Amino acid sequence: MxxxxxxxxxxxxxxxxxxxxxxxFRRLMRQRSALFGLSILSVLVIIAAFAPxxxxxxxxxxxxxxxxxxxxxxxxxxMLGCPEEQPQHLMGTDxxxxxxxxxxxxxxxxxxxxxxxxxFIAATSGIVLGSIAGYAGGWIDNLIMRLMDIxxxxxxFLLAIALVFVLGPSLNNAMLAIAVISMxxxxxxxxxxxxxxxxxxxxxxxxxLGATDRDILFKRILxxxxxxxxxxxxxxxxxxxxxxxxxxxxxxxxxxxxxEWGTMLGRERNQIFSAPxxxxxxxxxxxxxxxxxxxxxxxxxxxxxxxxxxxx
Amino acid sequence: MKSKSKFLxxxxxxxxxxxxxxxxxxxxxxxxxxxxxxxxxxxxAVEQVAPTVQAAVEEVAPTLEAAVEAVAPTAEAVATEAAxxxxxxxxxFVPTSVAAxxxxxxxxxxxxxxxxxxxxxFNLCKPDPAFLAKVAFTPFGIQPSEWIDANGGTGxxxxxxxxxxxxxxxxWVRGDSIIFKRFDGxxxxxxxxxxxxxxxxxxxxxxxxxxxxxxxDMITNVSPDDIPAVEADPNLQLLTNVNPxxxxxxxxxxxxxxxxxxVRRAIAMGIDKQRIVDNFYPPGSEAxxxxxxxxxxxxxxxxxxxTFDPTAAKELLASxxxxxxxxxxxxxxxxxxxxxxxxxxxxVELQTQLxxxxxxTANVEEMETGAFIDEATSGRxxxxxxxxxxxxxxxxxxxxxxxxxxxxxxxxxxxPEIYTPLEQAGQIASATEAAPLYAxxxxxxxxxxxxxxxxxxxxxDAALASVAGAYVPPFGAxxxxxxxxxxxxxxxxxxxxxxxxFCADETDGxxxxxxxxxxxxxxxxxxxxxxxxxxxxxxxxxxxxxxxWTCTLRAGVLFHDGSKFDANDVIASWxxxxxxxxxxxxxxxxxxxxxxYLWDGFMNAPSN
Numbered sequence: 001m002x003x004x005x006x007x008x009x010x011x012x013x014x015x016x017x018x019x020x021x022x023x024x025f026r027r028l029m030r031q032r033s034a035l036f037g038l039s040i041l042s043v044l045v046i047i048a049a050f051a052p053x054x055x056x057x058x059x060x061x062x063x064x065x066x067x068x069x070x071x072x073x074x075x076x077x078x079m080l081g082c083p084e085e086q087p088q089h090l091m092g093t094d095x096x097x098x099x100x101x102x103x104x105x106x107x108x109x110x111x112x113x114x115x116x117x118x119x120f121i122a123a124t125s126g127i128v129l130g131s132i133a134g135y136a137g138g139w140i141d142n143l144i145m146r147l148m149d150i151x152x153x154x155x156x157f158l159l160a161i162a163l164v165f166v167l168g169p170s171l172n173n174a175m176l177a178i179a180v181i182s183m184x185x186x187x188x189x190x191x192x193x194x195x196x197x198x199x200x201x202x203x204x205x206x207x208x209l210g211a212t213d214r215d216i217l218f219k220r221i222l223x224x225x226x227x228x229x230x231x232x233x234x235x236x237x238x239x240x241x242x243x244x245x246x247x248x249x250x251x252x253x254x255x256x257x258x259x260e261w262g263t264m265l266g267r268e269r270n271q272i273f274s275a276p277x278x279x280x281x282x283x284x285x286x287x288x289x290x291x292x293x294x295x296x297x298x299x300x301x302x303x304x305x306x307x308x309x310x311x312x
Numbered sequence: 313m314k315s316k317s318k319f320l321x322x323x324x325x326x327x328x329x330x331x332x333x334x335x336x337x338x339x340x341x342x343x344x345x346x347x348x349x350x351x352x353x354x355x356x357a358v359e360q361v362a363p364t365v366q367a368a369v370e371e372v373a374p375t376l377e378a379a380v381e382a383v384a385p386t387a388e389a390v391a392t393e394a395a396x397x398x399x400x401x402x403x404x405f406v407p408t409s410v411a412a413x414x415x416x417x418x419x420x421x422x423x424x425x426x427x428x429x430x431x432x433x434f435n436l437c438k439p440d441p442a443f444l445a446k447v448a449f450t451p452f453g454i455q456p457s458e459w460i461d462a463n464g465g466t467g468x469x470x471x472x473x474x475x476x477x478x479x480x481x482x483x484w485v486r487g488d489s490i491i492f493k494r495f496d497g498x499x500x501x502x503x504x505x506x507x508x509x510x511x512x513x514x515x516x517x518x519x520x521x522x523x524x525x526x527x528x529d530m531i532t533n534v535s536p537d538d539i540p541a542v543e544a545d546p547n548l549q550l551l552t553n554v555n556p557x558x559x560x561x562x563x564x565x566x567x568x569x570x571x572x573x574x575v576r577r578a579i580a581m582g583i584d585k586q587r588i589v590d591n592f593y594p595p596g597s598e599a600x601x602x603x604x605x606x607x608x609x610x611x612x613x614x615x616x617x618x619t620f621d622p623t624a625a626k627e628l629l630a631s632x633x634x635x636x637x638x639x640x641x642x643x644x645x646x647x648x649x650x651x652x653x654x655x656x657x658x659x660v661e662l663q664t665q666l667x668x669x670x671x672x673t674a675n676v677e678e679m680e681t682g683a684f685i686d687e688a689t690s691g692r693x694x695x696x697x698x699x700x701x702x703x704x705x706x707x708x709x710x711x712x713x714x715x716x717x718x719x720x721x722x723x724x725x726x727x728p729e730i731y732t733p734l735e736q737a738g739q740i741a742s743a744t745e746a747a748p749l750y751a752x753x754x755x756x757x758x759x760x761x762x763x764x765x766x767x768x769x770x771x772x773d774a775a776l777a778s779v780a781g782a783y784v785p786p787f788g789a790x791x792x793x794x795x796x797x798x799x800x801x802x803x804x805x806x807x808x809x810x811x812x813x814f815c816a817d818e819t820d821g822x823x824x825x826x827x828x829x830x831x832x833x834x835x836x837x838x839x840x841x842x843x844x845x846x847x848x849x850x851x852x853x854x855x856x857x858x859x860x861w862t863c864t865l866r867a868g869v870l871f872h873d874g875s876k877f878d879a880n881d882v883i884a885s886w887x888x889x890x891x892x893x894x895x896x897x898x899x900x901x902x903x904x905x906x907x908x909y910l911w912d913g914f915m916n917a918p919s920n
Contacts, residue, residue: 062664064591071591072537095657096664097591169677251646256660256676267656270517274537
């Protein structure tokens with residue numbers, strides 16, 4: 001309850017954005033699920049950042065002829081009783097006799113990058129298009145939003161597959177396709193927020209004081225449209241990782257020898273019974289990463305929504 | 313509260329799923345251990361029984377053969393007499409024929425004539441040593457002339473072929489299965505199971521799971537990693553497939569840098585075939601020294617392939633102007649074939665070897681299967697392609713002539729050094745006489761490297777142990793009527809759904825299998841070899857220079873629609889495929905690939 005009382009008091013005293021973020025952060029810290037998501041993410045980020053130090057092998061190194069190890073061999077962990085004379089592979093080896101643990105570690109790097117890049121492209125283009133549409137109105141609004149509607153009219157994933165098929169299968173094209181397809185969501189959210197904020201008094205005031213359209217849009221309106229976008233982007237990272245993994249699973253995304261989780265899962269899917277670790281480990285990693293972003297996104301939404309505060 | 317309960321729920325699900333996985337892994341391991349324990353005992357038992365059974369069979373065989381021989385002429389005579397009587401009564405047999413104007417069209421067949429009701433004569437333009445082997449191939453199956461005419465060579469013919477085989481089509485449920493019913497008027501040994509069902513599943517793991525669950529009786533293509541599990545399972549039998557095949561790495565010499573023969577030679581020396589076979593092929597496979605497998609007569613004439621020598625390869629590549637390698641693409645399709653059981657793994661292995669041994673950076677690109685075959689065989693792939701070939705009929709022409717003839721664009725511009733000796737050898741009936749020419753062709757292939765032969769793959773099908781008579785022939789498909797599942801219905805699972813059932817116009821093994829149950833050819837391959845045996849023809853005899861073949865047809869054979877089989881049905885079936893001017897030359901796609909390829913082109917084709 002204390003926050004609710006504090007909020008208007010602070011608002012009148014200081015410029016609002018820093019304190020809004022501080023309050024949001026404080027609220028976020030109080031949600032266990034969001035914290036859980038955040039801690040998983042931190043671990044993943046650390047793994048990704050220090051991948052070359054953590055991974056015992058190069059992720060693309062084929063060990064045929066270098067070590068006495070067979071393809072698709074089960075995990076061998078010395079601490080758990082695997083004979084010392086056998087080379088240690090924490091998560092076994094894959095079909096091409098590469099160390100799965102090293103590939104998983106480097107895969108974290110790729111997956112996080114994928115999520116960030118896709119959302120960055122989608123959000124930036126979505127924000128630009130959405131704010132132009134919302135602020136300019138008229139035929140520009142109509143043109144942009146009908147284009148977005150056309151993209152939304154197709155089944156999400158089918159359009160992605162079609163795009164990659166035309167562009168040629170590669171990780172970059174897969175990311176581009178996912179970005180293009182998630183763009184309309186951002187554009188729509190930004191447009192609707194811009195539409196409502198545009199009519200607010202403080203915007204009118206800025207305009208009366210002679211601010212240019214650009215200043216009003218980028219300094220007055222957009223900062224206030226950020227909260228829903230942040231939530232959307234956090235959840236969007238999860239979707240982007242999942243969809244890119246799905247495209248890679250189908251052979252349309254990351255190509256060999258890149259250590260991408262979706263590709264690793266897809267290539268070994270027939271081994272679900274004979275070498276389950278090759279299918280389960282990348283699958284679990286994808287699930288955990290997506291779960292972490294979803295939990296964080298949910299938490300952020302609750303934390304950023306002033307209407308939900310009363311229920312807490 | 314909300315997020316807390318959500319979190320708890322998630323945690324519970326996570327724990328449950330982990331527990332589930334752990335449990336199933338444990339049980340699976342237990343089962344496997346038990347099976348492994350049991351395996352030697354079973355094998356010992358089988359080994360003990362085997363000689364006895366064989367001895368018994370050998371004892372019975374001559375007697376049986378004698379009995380059959382004693383009965384056969386009589387039965388045949390009766391049938392012929394009956395047929396003649398019918399003829400005399402109706403007297404309406406008007407012999408037909410299909411013919412080209414002359415031999416200038418370049419094809420092998422001049423004409424096919426119905427001499428009388430039960431005699432068909434093939435007049436060839438040039439001798440064909442593989443004539444009998446080719447005639448036995450499923451695309452040359454015989455259907456009633458009336459049925460072909462009624463459908464204009466397409467339409468219902470694609471869905472419901474009418475043949476003389478032991479099974480007839482009951483229904484084709486698209487996307488699910490094809491159901492066959494036993495044909496009670498079959499001239500030969502009747503099918504064991506009254507109903508046969510053909511199903512399909514692209515995933516090896518899914519097929520094996522169905523077999524283990526007993527929901528299907530036999531499956532094709534066990535994944536190499538699953539072979540030990542099948543061998544160890546007392547409820548299953550592993551059936552090794554000995555169809556001769558070749559897996560090769562193809563180039564196209566119209567694209568740089570593969571237009572330089574030294575680049576191709578360098579790659580040929582720089583690939584460790586044995587390492588590929590050792591790591592990615594099931595036991596029984598071997599590294600290829602020639603394009604044609606050695607089990608095919610005259611297949612392995614000439615010098616064996618280059619030995620693996622990365623240093624020499626690197627030097628050769630450097631002298632060809634690429635000391636630091638170059639960048640290219642490895643194209644492949646991710647489809648299981650006996651010659652390439654692990655396409656994606658082999659693609660990556662090749663990528664690794666090219667990088668390590670030659671400094672060539674190759675990207676791996678998986679393509680959709682139809683697009684891949686089309687692009688590769690029409691010579692439009694600018695990199696390296698991974699493809700293979702399984703024998704259709706046991707003759708060296710099926711390997712060398714198909715791939716290295718003058719008109720095949722797959723490897724770019726064809727080499728006269730290779731196709732000239734092949735063209736000469738293709739007209740010599742005697743294998744020993746043709747051998748030096750095949751040696752010349754093989755040496756030219758080795759020198760010019762249009763492709764690199766990598767491996768002859770072993771593969772295996774599997775059946776329930778309770779299925780009696782389960783087998784995999786080296787040529788053609790398993791005949792369902794020979795399998796006895798011990799119940800009314802036999803369920804067979806293959807890799808993919810057939811494209812159509814008018815097999816004159818199909819090349820895909822998944823389509824030829826159901827066709828072979830329904831439609832019969834003049835001759836058939838034996839169950840355990842590539843030799844032919846009589847089917848709809850009791851014999852086909854050639855003249856001295858193998859240019860005229862006369863086939864005597866079996867009398868008293870009925871089609872599934874009750875009509876009588878005669879020489880005109882043979883003419884109509886062949887004409888639909890081989891004669892481009894025939895109104896029934898329509899089919900599914902109209903390409904009739906095997907007619908044009910095995911007989912060097914269509915008769916009466918419109919000139920462009």
